[in-house]
Amino acid sequence: MAAAPILRLRVTLGQGLVLLGWAVFLGLTLGPVAGLFGEAAARLAAGVPEAWAAFVPSARRLSLLGRSLALAGGVALFAGIVGSLAALALLRRAALGAGSGLLRAGLLAALVLWIITPPYLHALAGMEAGNWLRAALRSLGAPAGSLPDLPGWLSALLAQGFALMPIALVAAAVGFLSVERDLVEAAKLLRPGRHGFVRVVLPLAAPAILAGSGAVFVFSLIDYSTPSLFGVSSYAMEIVAEYSASRAPWRVALIALPLIMIAGAVIGAVLAMLARGAPAHARMLGRAFRHYRPLDTLRRPSSGALWLAGGYGAMILALLLGSVLIWRLLPGLVWEVRHDLARTLGNAALAALLALGPAALVAGSLAAGPRARPLRAAMWLGALLPLAIPPSLTGVGMASLLTCCAPDALRSAGWVPALSHAARFLPLAVLVINAQMRRVDPQLIDAARLQRPAGPARWWRIDLPLAAPGLAAAFGLVFCASIGELEATMMTAAPGQGVLSLRVFNYLHYGVSETVAALGLVLAAMVWTAAALGLWLIDRQR
C-alpha cells in the first residue's frame, strides 16, 4: 500500500526529467532564433513597412528560391542515386566478407572525415584538383585554357552532391539492411531476378533512401558557400546579403523564413514517409546479411558508383596528405596553434557533453511506447526542425541573445561556442541515440528488468549499458561536427579565444595552401582519434 505514492513520485520525476530535457533541447536549438522571430513578429504587428517588405517575397526572391530548390533537388537526386548504388556495392562486398579489417577501418575513417568536412572545403578541394589537372596538362604541352570549366550550376551540384553523398549512402545502407530477408526470399520465389529487387527490396528500403535524400536536400538548401564559390546565386546567400546590407537580425529571420518552412516541410514529409513505411522489423537493424542475394542486383552500376565515390574520397585524401611540405610544417604549426587546439578540443568535448543529457531524454521520449499520432508527429518535428535553420541564423540569434542577456564574464568565456555547437548538433545526437534505442530488443530489456527492481542500480546496470553505444556514438558525432563548425563559432567566439576552424577559414584566403592542408590534417587526426575511441568503446560494449 505504501508503494503507490513512491511510484507516483517516480513517474512524476521521470516525466519531469523528460520535460526538462525537452525544455533544454528547445531552448538551446530554437531559443536563439525564437528571439529574432519574436522581434520580427512585433514589427510586423506594428505595421513596419520594412518588416512587411522582408516578409513578403519579391519576384526576384521567389525566382531565387525556385532556382535554389532546383539545385537542392538536383543535389539530392545525384547524392541519392549514387549513394544508394554505392551502398549496395559496399553491402555486397561486406556480405561476401571482402576487405580486411584494416581496409574497412580505413573506409570508416574516410567516411567520418568526409561527413564532418564542410561542403565548402570539399568544393575548394575539387577546384584545387582541377588546377592540378590543368598544371599536369600544361606540363604535357597542352595550351593554357585547354580544359574548360564546367558551368557554375553543374559544378555546384557536383560539389555539394559529392560532399553530402555519405549521408545518402549511410541512409540507403540502413534501408537495405532493414528489409526482411524472408520477404525477399518469398518474392524471389515468385519472380526471380531483378524484379524481386525492384518490386520488393526497393519499395521497402525506399523510406530510408528518401530520408537520406531529404536530409541532403535540406543541407544543400541552407548552404550558401558552395554555390557562391562557383558564382551561383542562392537563396541562402540572400540571407547573408540581407544581414550584410541591413545589419538587422530580425530582417534576416524574416528573409530566412521561406527557407526554414520549406526545409521543415521536407523534414515533415520524410518523417511521415518513415512512419508509414517502416515496418516493425525495421527496428531490428544489424541482422545477418551474409549471402544476401538482392545485393547482386545492379552490380555494374553499383560498382561504378562505389568507384566514383572512392575516387572522390581518394582525391580529398591525396590533397590532404599529398604535399611533402605539410609534414615539415606540422610540428611547428601544432606548437603555434596549441592554444587554439586545446580550446577546439575543450569546446568539442563540452558541446558533446552538453548535448548528451537533453538528447538522451528527448530520444528516450521519442522511443517510448505508443501515443497519439499527432503528438508523436509533433514531437518528431520539434526534434528535427532545428536542422532546417541555417547555421548563420543560429549564430546570429545566439550572439543577439548573449549580448542582450548574458554578463560580460560569460560572453568573454572561451567555452561559449560550445553552447552554439550543442544547439546546432543536438538533433543529430537525438537521431543517433534514438536509432540505438530502437535497435535494442524490448523483450531483452523487460527480461533484464525482471532481474532488478526499479532504481539507480537498475539504471546503472541495465538501462545505461544498453544505451551506452548510442550515447558514445552521439558524443562522438557532436564532438567531431563541433571541431569543424564555423558559422555559429564566428558569432560566439570570445576575443582571444580562437579555435582551429576559424584559423583554417582565415588561412583559406591564400587558397588551398600547405598550411591549410596541415591544419586540416590536425583536425582530421583529432576527428579520427575521437571516432576510433568511440568505435572501440561501442565494440567493447557489444
Place this chain on the structure above:
Amino acid sequence: MKRHILLALLAVALVGIAVFAVRQPDEALREVTIYTSVDQVYSEPVLRAFEAETGIRVNALYDAEAAKTVGLVNRLIAEKAAPLADVFWNGEFSQTLALKEEGVLAPYAAPPAADLPALFVDPEGFWTAFGGRARVLFVNTEMMAEADWPRSIFDLPARARELALANPLFGSTATHAAALAAALGPEEALGYFEALKAGGARVVDGNAVVRDMVAAGRVPMGLTDTDDACVSILKGAPVAVVFLDQEAGGLGTLVVPNTVALIADAPHPDLGKVLADYLLSPETEAAMIESGWVQIPSRPSPVEGECFGRLDVRGMQVGMDAIRAAGGEIGDAMRAMFQD
C-alpha cells in the same frame, strides 16, 4: 587492461588540454581586446609584437573571408550596448564608416596620425586610415601577351568573357563598385557592371578565388587586390598585375587603406589608445609592407614590398565618405543584379 588504457588516454588528453590551455595568472592583469578583419596571418604577428613590446596582453578576434561581411562588423553592432572590444582594425574603410554611422565608434585623435594625409583621417576623429592595397587587373602571362593587356577599367566590358571578379556585393569588390559610382555617378557605374555581367564575366566567391583561377589558367584575367596577387607572384605563378587607368588625367585605381578605430564605451579605453597608436605608427606600416599586407604606403617608408618594390600608384580621387554614400545608393540595384 583495456579500461586502463582508455583511462590513461583520457588522462593524457586532459593533462594536454590543461598544459595547452592554462595561462599564467599575471598575464591577465593588463589586457586589451581587438576585433580585426585583417587576415590573421598578417595581423597576428603585429599583435604579438605589441604584446612583447608593451607587456599588454591582446585578446584578438579575427574575421574569416567565408563569413562575407556578416562577421565582426555585425557583431560589433550587436554588442553596441555592452561592447567587449576596445579597438577595431579593419582591412578596408567602408565597414568602419558604417560603424561610425551606427554609433559604435569613439573619437580619438591618435598622435601618430599627425603625419598622415588629410584624406586618411576622419575630420571628426572616429577613425584613422593608413597604408593600403590597390585594386589591380591580374593577368595570366601564358594566356595573354603583354601587348594585349587592358590598361583601363573601361576596356573590360568588351572583354568580359575573359574576366573573373569577386561577388560585388561583398568585400573590396563592393567597395570598388561604390568607388566607381562615386566617381562616375550611380547610373554609369550600374551600367558598367551590367555590361560586365551581360558580357559573360565570371562572378566567383572572393578575391582569393579570382587569383587562383587566373594563376591556374582557368581565366585569362581577373580583378583582385594587390595582397592577393602578391601571394601568387611569390609562388612563382605565370602572372602579372596591371594598375589600371594610370595615364595622366586618368581615373586611377582604387586604393583601399586599413582603418583603425576605438569602440565607444569600451572596457579598456586607455589600453585601446595604446594599441591604436601602435597600429598607426610608421613602424607597424613598415612591418606590414614587408609582410605583404600593405603595398601602398600612406607616408614615405624606408622599406619596400617583396612583390612590387616601391610603388607609385595613381589612386582614384574620391573621398571615403563619398564612396560609402555611393555604395548605399547602388546597393539595392547591385543586389538585384548579382543575386538574381
